[in-house]
Amino acid sequence: MEVMAQCEGGLGGCECGECVSSAVEIAEEECGGSVSGEIYLAECFLSFAYHPEESHPGEERKDQKGSNGKALAIVVGGAAALCFGVILLLFLKSWGKKDDY
Secondary structure (H helix, E strand, O other): OEEEEEEOOOOOHHHHHHHHHHHHHHHHHHOOOOOEEEEEOOOEEEEEEOOHHHOOOOOOOOOOOOHHHHHHHHHHHHHHHHHHHHHHHHHHHHHHOOOOO
16 A cells, blocks of 8 residues: 655645645545545645555455455555654754744
């Protein structure tokens, strides 16, 4: 499963997370059964693709029921990790700045 989310450069951490969360919700509603999709919003982009041919040799094929939920959980987890990373970077950046008052 490949998931990529990207925000515009001027978008802050929380705003980026909210935009990506909105894109994930749209993906859930509009692309629920799809193996791939792209969501373009005004300030962010989300892309996901499932590649079943990349399974490991010897791995048994499992029943495909519930695979949509698993893929969706991965997309949501990826978006949450992206949001957390952006917020952490912004925190570290602001922590390094000192005011000379």
